[in-house]
């Protein structure tokens with residue numbers, strides 16, 4: 001039997017989704033859970049200060065209102081206590097309405113619960129709040145002088161590294177780039193908003209959260225820690241998720257408030273954030289200011305390499321994005337340094353957004369590499385090949401499966417890179433200036449403890465269970481393929497059940513760890529089941545035969561110590577820039593990627609194209625703008641917060657090289673969810689430079705920034 005793994009199997013959950021039968025958190029209705037009540041969040045209209053007086057009388061008297069919860073009547077809750085065994089903040093308590101203090105704009109000051117959504121929303125406008133505002137700090141650019149060095153970054157990553165003597169090597173370098181790049185605040189903004197339906201089971205003193213979350217175990221832990229309940233009395237149901245991109249790694253105010261209200265009212269309560277609320281209640285990607293210094297010999301070899309990233313943090317919840325950390329493994333140079341600094345601001349806590357670290361970090365670094373190629377008058381691909389390390393440059397260990405050069409060469413060949421305009425602003429197509437750009441992609445390969453269970457029933461059908469989530473990526477499908485392959489069954493004899501806290505725990509979907517973690521745990525479970533079947537001479541008892549599989553976290557896997565493991569890729573982009581208006585249009589784009597073994601060619605390609613598109617957005621469109629007087633995001637909806645739409649993305653393709661990383665895991669697979677975001681924007685930015693000769697270092701590259709640098713026109 002030929003292997004199922006890698007085949008372009010259609011999504012096994014596709015028919016349910018296109019026929020509206022896949023139920024999302026907010027959609028459960030009374031036949032499932034009983035008639036729910038509706039909660040609406042009231043947010044603070046100041047950025048810092050306190051509630052001087054809050055009057056809920058009018059709201060409480062409004063039609064249909066059952067409860068108005070404020071800091072005056074909210075129950076005592078757990079406080080955030082870091083858990084050293086889980087070096088990410090998503091598991092810790094997140095108390096709401098716990099004091100009159102306001103720490104950021106939009107922070108919940110009340111939850112109004114009513115019989116209908118309309119009643120709750122209408123009554124929310126009747127909550128009367130008087131604030132004592134205090135001056136806050138909201139201006140990232142103006143507060144650069146306050147930057148400080150944190151002890152570690154998220155996941156315990158070192159904040160600073162230094163090898164050799166950067167300063168003197170850079171001073172003596174023949175060719176230098178020393179530039180600063182800025183990136184804006186960005187939001188995940190999946191189609192499905194953050195939402196929770198909280199259902200109490202009074203007789204059992206238990207609660208179920210139907211919730212849109214990427215990590216079921218984290219949701220359960222955060223709810224239990226906040227409500228001060230035994231986690232075994234909290235149940236989480238999250239079988240279908242309408243996108244996450246980091247914004248649902250944690251549950252936020254919607255879940256905590258729904259659960260508090262449901263417990264108190266002994267009735268189901270639904271809370272969803274409005275699109276505007278998501279911009280104030282869910283963490284965003286920090287804005288950044290990144291200085292990159294590259295010092296090279298005339299042949300393109302780097303002698304000195306420095307990447308220093310400054311970002312904001314909420315002082316109450318220190319959180320950092322490892323923007324320069326990828327560089328520690330990417331290019332060779334004997335003298336090097338990386339640094340991360342944090343500027344405290346009175347904004348909501350920042351969180352992981354789509355390839356945290358590499359996405360903004362490679363935008364800066366891969367732009368700088370293009371500047372170096374230009375300064376050297378070398379091909380950008382060749383400059384990168386010149387700096388390909390033989391071992392991990394800072395850890396001095398071999399790489400497991402490093403295929404960056406192969407991706408660049410294959411991409412250059414397929415894209416027709418040799419037709420790249422040799423001089424910037426030298427090629428026209430009618431009114432369009434034409435430019436080509438490329439950039440490298442790399443993304444770490446994380447691994448986290450994951451368990452899965454498989455049961456075979458007497459009819460020979462298998463059921464796989466894990467609290468793993470499918471956030472739209474295709475998890476149901478790849479796990480079906482992996483189990484079918486390991487058990488020697490056709491895929492229609494395997495059913496995968498995900499997203500329930502009663503199932504064996506995983507780290508869910510995030511950080512590009514989901515597919516490799518859960519597929520390997522499922523494979524192990526299937527192997528264990530096969531052994532049990534053998535022992536039982538193939539006889540399956542009436543209750544079925546069951547086995548579990550588990551993989552350990554990176555810290556307990558020696559391959560992560562002995563090898564440098566990443567996935568790689570190369571992006572190639574062609575843009576046209578209107579010679580009069582500066583309008584930038586992507587004309588075509590190609591990505592070539594290597595991420596070990598691919599579990600499903602079709603879902604992988606969809607992931608990769610989606611990621612490349614996010615990168616185009618980072619280069620040209622996305623920017624959440626702060627009102628620096630109040631700390632409010634002014635363009636807080638999808639009309640004002642611009643992301644690429646179909647009209648912005650013409651011909652685009654993603655190709656994956658066949659592979660198998662035997663150090664990564666038994667399936668040879670690495671994550672691809674975020675790889676293609678990394679470097680994608682830089683390829684577009686570099687194409688804009690090639691088209692115009694204008695280098696914009698302040699992202700996104702909007703036409704007003706390009707216009708002053710366009711070549712003068714005749715007549």
Ligand code: MOS
Pocket residue numbers: 214244245246247249352353354355356509510511512
């Ligand atoms: Mo990802 S930003 O870790 O969901």
